[in-house]
């Protein structure tokens with residue numbers, strides 16, 4: 001899998017860590033796995049969490 005617009009790609013088993021800017025990203029399958037491969041996508045929504053907003057800091 002890979003994330004469009006991010007420097008992250010995993011071919012096969014594995015794991016990775018990436019820091020993303022807030023926004024929407026498309027995750028797609030990078031291994032030609034059979035019928036429907038081109039449609040194997042997901043949307044990742046990355047939001048900024050405001051930890052200090054409710055702490056009156």
Ligand SMILES: [Cu+2]
Pocket residue numbers: 029030031032033034036037038040
């Ligand atoms: Cu696939």
